Amino acid sequence: MKIGILISGRGSNLKALINACEEPGFRGHIALVISNRPGAAGLDIAKAAGIPTLVIDHKEFTTRETFDAELDRALTKAGVELVCNAGFMRILTDGFVEKWRDRQLNxxxxxxxxxxxxxxxxxxxxxxxxxxxxxxxxxxxxxxxxxxxxxxxxxxxxxxxxxxxxxxxxxxxxxxxxxxxxxxxxxxxxxxxxxxxxxxxxxxxxxxxxxxxxxx
Structure with a gap:
């Protein structure tokens, strides 16, 4: 299963999930880590583990809907099947949540x-x-x-x-x-x-x- 991780900060839970995915027999791998904050320390953790990262700065979007649409496009393009919020400090729109219903953890x-x-x-x-x-x-x-x-x-x-x-x-x-x-x-x-x-x-x-x- 391809997993996408959403972060905003230091990425301590991200690190725990990376470690879990590296265990023998784990049936998923992290395909993408996305941060809404360019300076999030968790991005460095993901890069050190060889995981693709992406910054989608919410400040560059005029509405929550347009930000969430870009988030959805990036996750879909990466083939993500399950989203994990790991210290992601954004309230997601109803449309995004329904799109990923039963496929998003927090x-x-x-x-x-x-x-x-x-x-x-x-x-x-x-x-x-x-x-x-x-x-x-x-x-x-x-x-x-x-x-x-x-x-x-x-x-x-x-x-x-x-x-x-x-x-x-x-x-x-x-x-x-x-x-x-x-x-x-x-x-x-x-x-x-x-x-x-x-x-x-x-x-x-x-x-x-x-x-x-x-x-x-």
Whole structure:
């Protein structure tokens, strides 16, 4: 399966996905990495791995629709079959999302449906939750909505700040996203209605979403 990765920044999740795709027997490869920001550090990570890169600067487009249309053209030209948002800080139009329906993944740093949107870690601390985490889901037009593929739990520790909590959740993301991607490229995670059904290696259905234990 040809995978396209969308980034805006440092590319830490991109690196985790690159490592996963390099593992023996992985059934997908990254065909293209696109950034909407010319200076994104993740571009250098992709280039170092020999992966084609492209910058589509959103500032050069007058509307979201024209930007998304160019994004779609680039992904289609590269033969991409599955899109992974990896720190891509753009809200995509409904038209783009529907074009890639059930073929676009996103990772969010909370246990959805809790704490959608921005400033997630501070909001979790303000709410006094004891457990938070991260979620990989298929993208829908609504922000941080869509069928959940996998989640990982991360404890909130005494004395945590938004920064320390974010760092611990990011470590979980680097484990969860490759796992979820593998399930999708192997055809073991499929959308039925608005839920994900997972298949075990023997083809039998297993409960979804996949939930990783608390990561210390």
């Amino acid at each position: 990772i969010h740093p909370s246990l959805l449906p809790a704490f959608k949107g921005l400033h997630v870690h501070q909001r979790a601390l303000d709410a006094g939750v004891r457990i938070t985490g991260c979620t990989v889901h298929f993208v829908r037009p609504e922000m941080d909505e869509g069928p959940i593929v996998a989640q990982a739990a991360v404890p909130v520790l005494p004395g945590d700040t938004a920064e320390t909590l974010a760092a611990r959740i990011l470590e979980a993301e680097h484990k969860l996203y490759p796992l979820a991607l593998r399930l999708v490229v192997e055809g073991r995670a499929r959308v039925v209605g608005e839920h994900v059904v997972l298949n075990d290696v023997d083809g039998t259905d297993i409960p979804a979403p996949l939930f990783m234990p608390t990561l210390q």
